[in-house]
Amino acid sequence: MTKLLLVEDEASIAEGLTITLEAEGFEVAWVKDGLEAVPTWERVRPDLVVLDLMLPGMSGTEICRTLRARSDVPIIMLTARDAEVDRVVGLELGADDYLTKPFSTRELVARIRAILRRAPIQEIAGEEAPVEVGGVRVDRARHEVQVDGAAVDLPPKEFELLAYLVEHAGRVLTRDRLIDEIWGSDYVGDTKTLDVHVRRLRTRVEADPHEPRRIQTVRGVGYRFADA
Numbered sequence: 001m002t003k004l005l006l007v008e009d010e011a012s013i014a015e016g017l018t019i020t021l022e023a024e025g026f027e028v029a030w031v032k033d034g035l036e037a038v039p040t041w042e043r044v045r046p047d048l049v050v051l052d053l054m055l056p057g058m059s060g061t062e063i064c065r066t067l068r069a070r071s072d073v074p075i076i077m078l079t080a081r082d083a084e085v086d087r088v089v090g091l092e093l094g095a096d097d098y099l100t101k102p103f104s105t106r107e108l109v110a111r112i113r114a115i116l117r118r119a120p121i122q123e124i125a126g127e128e129a130p131v132e133v134g135g136v137r138v139d140r141a142r143h144e145v146q147v148d149g150a151a152v153d154l155p156p157k158e159f160e161l162l163a164y165l166v167e168h169a170g171r172v173l174t175r176d177r178l179i180d181e182i183w184g185s186d187y188v189g190d191t192k193t194l195d196v197h198v199r200r201l202r203t204r205v206e207a208d209p210h211e212p213r214r215i216q217t218v219r220g221v222g223y224r225f226a227d228a
C-alpha cells in the first residue's frame, strides 16, 4: 500500500484529507507538530510527504531541507495564499510541487498520483527508456523527439530542456533548477536564456505557441510540463 506522511497542524484540514486519501487507497500517517515530522518519516518511510509550511515546532521549509538532505522522497508543499516567497523557497529546497490553500482534495490526489507515477522513472539511474507525456515522446538513447507522432529536430540545449521537462511532467520546476540542470550550476550568463529556449521549444511542441498547453509558465517560479 502506498504510504503518505501528512504534516499539517490544522486538524480540520488534516482529518478531511486523511479520510479522502484513505478512501483513495493510501495509508496515511498524520503528524501535527513540525518536530514530529522527521522522526515519523524515519519510522514510516512514506512514499510521499504532504507538508504544510506554517507549523508549530519546526517550519515546513526546515523539514523540507532536512528530508531532502537525507532522501529523495517526493514532497508536496501546502502553502498559504499569497505566500509566494515560501513557495519559491520550498521549491528551491527541493519540494516537488505545491498547492495553495484553499485547494480541492481532488487536486491534491491528482498531484500525488502524477508524482508517484513519475517517481520510479527517476530512481533508475542511467536508465534512458523513452518517456512519452501528452503526445510528446523523448528518447534520450536515440536523441529523438516526436510530437504527436512526427519527428522533430532540436538543437542540443532545447533537447535537454524538453527532455528534463517531460521527465518531470506535472512538477513545478524553478528557473534556478532548470538553469542548473541544463546549463550547469556555474552558469553565469543571462537568465533570459531560459525564456528564449522555452519560447523556441513552444514553437516546436505547441499547437499555438501563444497559448501554450504543454509547457506552462508558473508565474514567479518557473515552468511545468502538463502531465495530461
Ligand code: CA
Pocket (backbone or CB within 6 Å): 008, 009, 010, 052, 053, 054, 055
Ligand atoms: Ca499550518
